[in-house]
Structure formats: C-alpha cells, structure tokens
Amino acid sequence: xxxxxxxxxxxxxxxxxxxxxxxxxxxxxxxxxxNEVVVGKQSEIGIAVDNVGRGDLIIDEAVLDxxxxxxxxxxxxxxxxxxxxxxxxxTVRYVPSxxxxxxxxxxxxxxxxxxxxxNVDLMGFGVEPHINLAPDILFFGDVAVGxxxxxxxxxSASGTGTTFIDDIEIDAFSDLFTWTLPDxxxxxxxxxxxxSFILPVTFAPSDTAEVDTNxxxxxxxPAQPTAGVRLLANSLEDPxxxxxxxxEITAPxxxxxxxxxxxxxxxxxxxxxxxxxxxxVCGWSxxxxxxxxxxxxxxxxxxxxxxxLPVGDITISLRCMDTEGEMGEDSIQxxxxxxxxxxxxxxxxxxxxxxxxxxxxxxxILVDGVPIFSDTNRTQDNVPPVxxxxxxxxVIRIQATDVNPNTRSISALQLHFGTGSSQVLNDALCVSxxxxxxxxxxxxxxxxxxYVFLDESYTxxxx
Numbered sequence: 001x002x003x004x005x006x007x008x009x010x011x012x013x014x015x016x017x018x019x020x021x022x023x024x025x026x027x028x029x030x031x032x033x034x035n036e037v038v039v040g041k042q043s044e045i046g047i048a049v050d051n052v053g054r055g056d057l058i059i060d061e062a063v064l065d066x067x068x069x070x071x072x073x074x075x076x077x078x079x080x081x082x083x084x085x086x087x088x089x090x091t092v093r094y095v096p097s098x099x100x101x102x103x104x105x106x107x108x109x110x111x112x113x114x115x116x117x118x119n120v121d122l123m124g125f126g127v128e129p130h131i132n133l134a135p136d137i138l139f140f141g142d143v144a145v146g147x148x149x150x151x152x153x154x155x156s157a158s159g160t161g162t163t164f165i166d167d168i169e170i171d172a173f174s175d176l177f178t179w180t181l182p183d184x185x186x187x188x189x190x191x192x193x194x195x196s197f198i199l200p201v202t203f204a205p206s207d208t209a210e211v212d213t214n215x216x217x218x219x220x221x222p223a224q225p226t227a228g229v230r231l232l233a234n235s236l237e238d239p240x241x242x243x244x245x246x247x248e249i250t251a252p253x254x255x256x257x258x259x260x261x262x263x264x265x266x267x268x269x270x271x272x273x274x275x276x277x278x279x280x281v282c283g284w285s286x287x288x289x290x291x292x293x294x295x296x297x298x299x300x301x302x303x304x305x306x307x308x309l310p311v312g313d314i315t316i317s318l319r320c321m322d323t324e325g326e327m328g329e330d331s332i333q334x335x336x337x338x339x340x341x342x343x344x345x346x347x348x349x350x351x352x353x354x355x356x357x358x359x360x361x362x363x364x365i366l367v368d369g370v371p372i373f374s375d376t377n378r379t380q381d382n383v384p385p386v387x388x389x390x391x392x393x394x395v396i397r398i399q400a401t402d403v404n405p406n407t408r409s410i411s412a413l414q415l416h417f418g419t420g421s422s423q424v425l426n427d428a429l430c431v432s433x434x435x436x437x438x439x440x441x442x443x444x445x446x447x448x449x450x451y452v453f454l455d456e457s458y459t460x461x462x463x
Contacts, residue, residue, distance in 0.1 A: 023084070024053030025112040027120065032106075034094040034124030036161040038222050044075055046091035047120065051082040053112070058082075061109040062090065068104030071096050072122050096126025099160050127161025129193065131221045133229050138215075139240045140203045140233035148204045153179075153229060155217070156196030165189040167218040168199075170231070173211050177231060178202045203233050210234045245272040245280055245320045245328035252316070254332045257418035259339055259463055260311050266291075268302045268330065270320040280320045287314035287336070296320070309336045335418070337463070342389035345460070347373075347396075349385075349411040351422065356382045357411035361403040362450075368394050378403040392460050398426055400454035406434040406444075408453040417462040425458050 028048040037043045051057035059080045064072060075091040082088050096102060104122035112118075138151045157163035166188045170177050179201045181189060191197070201215065212235070214228040221227065232239065251267040258264050270280050277296035284291040284302075287310040296302045302318060309316075314336055319329040337343045347365065349357025360380035365373040372388040375381055390396075396415065402408045412428040430439035431453075 021055040022053050023051050023055045023057035023082075023110070023112050025057060025108075025110050025115045025118060026050040026052045027118070030119070031121045031123070032092055034122075036125050036127045037094055037096050038161070038220050039096050039099060039126045039128050040222060041220075042093055042095040043124070044091055044093045046075075046089045049082065049088040049090055049108075051084060051086050054084055056081050056083055057086075058111040059088070059108060060111070061107075063107050065105045065107050068122065069102035071102050071124070071126070072104040090120070092122060094122075094124040096124060099126050099128050101125050125161070128159045128223075129157060129161045129163035129219070129221055130159035130223065131163050131165070131191075131217060131219045131227050132156045132158055132196075133217065133227055135229075135240065137230045137232060137240050138201055139235070139238050140231070141238070142208075142234055143203055143205050145205055145207060148202050149233075150200050150202040153199045153201055153215070154196055155191070155199050157191040157193050159193060159221075161193065163191045163193070164220045165191060165217055166220070169216050169218075170213055171216060171228075172213040173231075174213075176204060176206060176211060176233075177213075177215070178204075179215065201231070203231070205234060208234055242322065242324045242326050243273050244326040245270050245275075245322050247282075247318055247320050247328040247330045249316065249318050249330045249332050252332070252334055253418075253420055255334065255418055256420050257335045257337050257343060257463055258309060260309070260336050261307055263305055263307045264309055266304045266306070266316060266318070268318045269300045270296045270302050270318075270328070271300050272320075272322050272328075274324075275322045279323050282318060282320040284316070284318055286310075286316040287312070309334075311336050311338045339392065342391055343417070345388055345390055346416040347386040347388075347413055347425070348416060349383075349413060351414065353385055353416045355414075356384055357413055358382050358409065359400060359411070360407045360409040362401040363410070364399040364401075366397040366399075369397075380407070380409065390460060392463065394460050395457050396425065396460065397457045398454060399452060400429075402451040402453055403449060405449060407432045407437065407439065408444075408451070409439060410454060415458070415460065415462065421462045423458075423460070423462045426454060426456055429454065 032045050034043050073093050075093050080088055102124050106120040108118045134154045140149050143149045179199055182197050211233040213231050215231055216226055216228045218226050247270050249268040266284055270282055272280055277300040280296055282302045283293045284304045291306045292304050315331050315333055317329055317331040319327055321327050346353040348355040361378050362376045367390050373386045375383055400410045409430045413425040415423040415425055431441045431444050432439040433444035
C-alpha cells in the first residue's frame with residue numbers, strides 16, 4: 001500500500017518576492033549655521049547621521065564641494081558603515097579669517113537608494129567685536145566714611161557682531177565698590193554693535209586711605225580680551241583733570257626786527273603731560289594772519305616759515321590744542337621792517353643794547369653827515385647807549401677827541417639791530433702818558449691839544 005504525502009501551502013502567493021533590507025539615511029539637520037564667530041577663533045558643530053532603515057548604511061564619501069569657503073573644514077569624517085538603528089557624527093570646524101559671511105556645502109555619498117547624494121549646507125559669519133569703556137578713570141574724590149558716591153561708566157560696543165561681556169571683576173578693594181547691570185541683565189551680557197548701557201559704580205569707603213584699583217571687563221573682544229577702568233578715590237590729585245599744553249616760542253626773540261618779504265623762521269616747543277607731542281595740533285599766526293597748522297615732532301619742536309608777515313609792530317602767536325580741546329599758547333612782539341624806511345638802531349659798548357660805553361674826553365657821532373650824538377664836556381664819561389634811525393647802507397662816522405692831556409680812551413662800540421643782530425664798529429683804545437695809569441704808554445708825549453685820535457666811518461650792513 002503506497003503512502004501519499006500531502007503538503008498544503010496556506011496563503012501562498014505565486015508572485016512573492018523576497019523583501020529588500022535597505023538602509024535609510026536620516027540627518028539631524030540639513031544646515032549647519034555657526035552664526036557669529038570671532039575672527040581667528042574656532043567653532044565646531046556636529047550633526048547626527050542615523051540609520052533608520054533595515055540594512056547597513058554605508059557612507060562612501062563626505063567632501064566639501066568646490067563652492068565652500070576655506071574657513072570650513074572637517075574635524076574628521078572617514079568612510080563608515082552604520083548598523084541598523086546605529087548613529088554616526090559629522091563634525092565641521094569653522095575658523096573665520098576675516099570679517100564677513102562664509103558659505104559652504106558638505107556632499108555625502110551613501111548606499112541609501114533614496115539618498116545616494118545628500119547635501120548639508122554650511123554658513124557662518126566672521127566678526128570682530130570691540131568693547132569701549134568711558135571714561136577710562138572714575139575719580140571719586142574724597143568720600144567720608146559712612147557716605148557713598150556713585151559715578152556712571154558707559155559701556156558700548158563697536159566693530160562687527162555682538163560683544164559678549166563674560167565677566168566683571170574688581171582687582172582689589174572689591175568690598176568697597178559695587179556695580180549694577182541693567183535691570184534683568186545677567187552675565188554673559190550680549191551687547192550688539194553700536195549699543196551701549198550705563199553701569200553705575202558706587203564707592204563706600206571704610207576709612208580715609210587712598211584707594212586705587214581697576215574694574216576689569218572680560219569679553220570676546222579679540223584685541224583686548226580684558227579691558228579695565230581705573231577706580232581712584234580719597235586721592236589728592238585728580239588725574240581726570242586735563243592740563244593744557246605748555247607752549248613756548250623760542251624764535252624769533254621778543255623785539256626782533258624782520259625784513260619785510262624775507263623768509264622768517266619761527267620755532268617753538270609744546271609739551272603736554274597727558275598726550276604725546278604728535279597728538280597735539282598747533283597753529284602759527286602773525287599780524288592777524290593764519291600762518292599754518294602743524295604738529296610737533298617727537299621732541300615737541302614746532303616749526304614754520306613764512307614770508308607773508310605784514311609791515312609794522314606785530315604779534316606772532318603759537319597755539320597748541322590737545323585731544324581734549326585744551327589750549328596752550330605763547331606770543332611775542334616783533335617789528336616787520338620795510339627796507340625802504342628808516343629803522344631803529346642802537347650803538348652800545350657791549351653785546352647788548354643796554355651796555356654803556358666810556359670816552360675820554362669828547363665824542364661826536366654822525367649818520368650820513370647828520371650829528372646824532374655829542375659829548376663835549378671835556379671830561380671822561382660813561383655814556384648810555386645811543387638810539388637813532390637809519391637805513392641799511394647808511395654811514396656812521398665816529399670822532400673821538402682827547403681834550404685834556406695824558407689819556408686817549410674809547411670803548412669798543414657795537415651797532416645793534418633789534419635784539420639779535422649786531423655789527424662791531426671801532427676797536428677799544430686806551431693810551432695814557434701818566435705813569436701808573438692802567439693804559440700807561442711811555443711813548444705818549446703829544447702835547448698838542450685838542451687831539452683827534454679816532455675819526456672813522458662804518459657802513460651799516462645789518463640787518
């Protein structure tokens with residue numbers, strides 16, 4: 001008897017195909033946005049790469065495409081296989097090299113049939129924030145114990161991007177000072193560019209001792225990560241009080257004569273205890289005319305030249321202004337001479353216009369034949385300087401006469417133009433026939449009187 005094996009297939013589908021176990025790529029984001037990053041600083045962001053399919057996910061390649069800024073780079077992304085239900089991480093680093101917007105794109109090549117090529121967009125903005133504190137010194141002056149004094153500090157942001165104030169601390173004496181952020185604000189405090197706020201700082205002394213410390217701000221300012229404001233109290237000197245520049249004209253001298261049309265050289269010095277000399281702005285003026293604006297050199301020397309001074313007695317001034325608008329100045333009086341007109345000269349017995357001269361016995365001085373001075377009292381005299389007017393090229397004639405026997409004497413005379421230029425005239429002469437006299441000369445035996453022992457002419461060649 002034969003055995004029949006009967007096999008029944010229940011629910012059999014003659015078109016049945018085996019189901020494929022495909023991977024499915026899922027990214028936590030399709031855009032990596034770094035927002036603002038300080039130039040030269042780095043930021044890293046990672047995104048999750050998940051496999052939510054039923055087969056192994058293979059990342060064959062991850063590259064930055066050709067449109068990507070060089071400021072973006074992978075921290076690490078090698079070809080990988082992600083098991084079913086597993087996850088990987090794609091990490092990108094952004095280091096902006098300059099201020100401005102940067103863009104890029106990551107291209108992923110996978111075995112997900114629905115996402116063979118998948119892109120992740122990149123963006124970031126390079127910024128250079130800057131913190132500004134004004135004033136740079138808070139001077140509280142003398143505050144009695146038991147009292148308080150509050151001064152306002154303005155904190156502002158400039159540059160690009162947002163300035164983040166991470167911390168505010170006091171170097172020393174922190175128990176004597178308090179400061180207050182705006183209502184509701186906490187650290188780190190974001191301050192957009194061009195925005196500012198007032199930070200009240202209060203001093204409450206415990207005694208009368210001088211207090212000198214700093215209020216220090218820590219921020220993302222790349223140029224000065226820490227910036228300080230000096231806090232000074234119970235001090236005798238107020239460093240916030242500006243001192244005007246000290247200005248002195250060194251040339252020409254007061255009272256000098258300057259020939260009209262000639263090039264006049266002016267010089268002076270400017271010193272400021274708060275600012276360097278190069279920070280000062282100086283201006284020369286003369287006879288009501290602006291002669292130019294200059295800055296001192298590194299040693300404080302201020303110079304200018306001009307041939308535009310008007311004729312007459314004029315004032316030359318040098319004014320210098322510092323960065324806070326304080327002004328210092330100096331002025332002198334000079335005479336600008338028209339060479340076609342007579343000018344004041346002085347004959348004296350020395351290097352200055354104030355030196356007397358001596359004569360034994362008489363003297364006559366003529367200019368272009370016209371007497372300007374005579375001493376004919378027949379005795380030895382000390383004579384004050386002689387003032388007169390003349391032109392350059394005029395002739396001065398000096399006649400000296402010995403009236404009484406035994407001494408022929410005259411000082412060396414000098415012609416002065418203003419207070420600077422001079423011209424030597426005659427040499428000093430002293431001859432005496434009297435034994436024991438300081439000028440004794442035994443050969444002196446002239447008894448014919450009166451005796452003219454000097455009669456010379458000199459052409460004025462100054463100025």
